[in-house]
Amino acid sequence: MLTSHYMLIVGAVCLLAFAAVWLWQVPGLVRGAITPEELDGYLAKVAATTLPAAEKADMQARLREWAASDDGKPIYMLNLMRYHEELRRFPGAPEFQGAPQDANAHYENNVVPLALSLGAYPMMAGSAQGRNTLMIGGKTSRHDIHAAGRELDEWSRIIMMRYPSRRTFFKLVTHPNYLPYMPYKFMAQQVVLVPVSTDLTFPEWRWLAGGILLALFLGLGWLGALLS
Known part of the structure; x- marks a missing residue:
C-alpha cells in the first residue's frame, strides 16, 4: 500500500x-x-547595438514587420551563413585577432549557453557540404535565381534554431550578455535569417524508438508496483 501511494x-x-x-x-x-x-x-535595444547603420535600420524594419504578426507560437529560425574571406571591420566592432571562422566560433561558444538558458536551442548545426545541389525557379517579378548566382549559393554554415516564441528570440538578441558578442557574428560572415512556421516536425527514428521503449518499460514497472 505504501509503495502504491509513493508511486502515485x-x-x-x-x-x-x-x-x-x-x-x-x-x-x-x-x-x-x-x-x-x-x-x-x-527595438530600442537593437538600435543601440554596434552594427553598421544601414544594415541596422533594415534589420529593425524587418524585425518590426515580423513581430507584428506574432501568434505566440514557437518558431524555427534558419541561419544561412557565408564566411567572409577576412574579418569585416566596421565602426565600433571589437578588436579580434583570427580568421572569420574563429570569430564565429567565439560567438557561438558564448551565445549557445545563453540561448539554452532561455529555452532556445539548435535543432542542427553544421557546415555546408558544397554548392547547392538544386537551383530551379527561373525568373519571377522579383528574382532571377540563376542571375543571383553566389548570393543564393556557396553557403559555409547552416543552423536551424528553435525558439519557444518570437518573444524568446527578442529576449536573446537584446540580452545584456548577448550584445557584446553580436558583432562577432557579422564580422565573420554574411548572414540570412529565415523565420519558419512549422507544419510538421519529426524526431529522429532512433530517439523516437528509444523514447517509446523507455516509456513502455517505465510504465509497465509503475503498473507492476501499483498492482503488487
Missing part, C-alpha cells in the same frame, strides 16, 4: 514537471503575442 506521488510530480517544461517551451499559451510596447522596447 512520483507520477504526479513527473506530470507537473512535464507540464512545467511544456509551458517553458510553449510560453505563448500563457503570455500570448508580443505587445506593441514590448516590441518598441526590444
Whole structure:
C-alpha cells in the first residue's frame, strides 16, 4: 500500500514537471503575442547595438514587420551563413585577432549557453557540404535565381534554431550578455535569417524508438508496483 501511494506521488510530480517544461517551451499559451510596447522596447535595444547603420535600420524594419504578426507560437529560425574571406571591420566592432571562422566560433561558444538558458536551442548545426545541389525557379517579378548566382549559393554554415516564441528570440538578441558578442557574428560572415512556421516536425527514428521503449518499460514497472 505504501509503495502504491509513493508511486502515485512520483507520477504526479513527473506530470507537473512535464507540464512545467511544456509551458517553458510553449510560453505563448500563457503570455500570448508580443505587445506593441514590448516590441518598441526590444527595438530600442537593437538600435543601440554596434552594427553598421544601414544594415541596422533594415534589420529593425524587418524585425518590426515580423513581430507584428506574432501568434505566440514557437518558431524555427534558419541561419544561412557565408564566411567572409577576412574579418569585416566596421565602426565600433571589437578588436579580434583570427580568421572569420574563429570569430564565429567565439560567438557561438558564448551565445549557445545563453540561448539554452532561455529555452532556445539548435535543432542542427553544421557546415555546408558544397554548392547547392538544386537551383530551379527561373525568373519571377522579383528574382532571377540563376542571375543571383553566389548570393543564393556557396553557403559555409547552416543552423536551424528553435525558439519557444518570437518573444524568446527578442529576449536573446537584446540580452545584456548577448550584445557584446553580436558583432562577432557579422564580422565573420554574411548572414540570412529565415523565420519558419512549422507544419510538421519529426524526431529522429532512433530517439523516437528509444523514447517509446523507455516509456513502455517505465510504465509497465509503475503498473507492476501499483498492482503488487
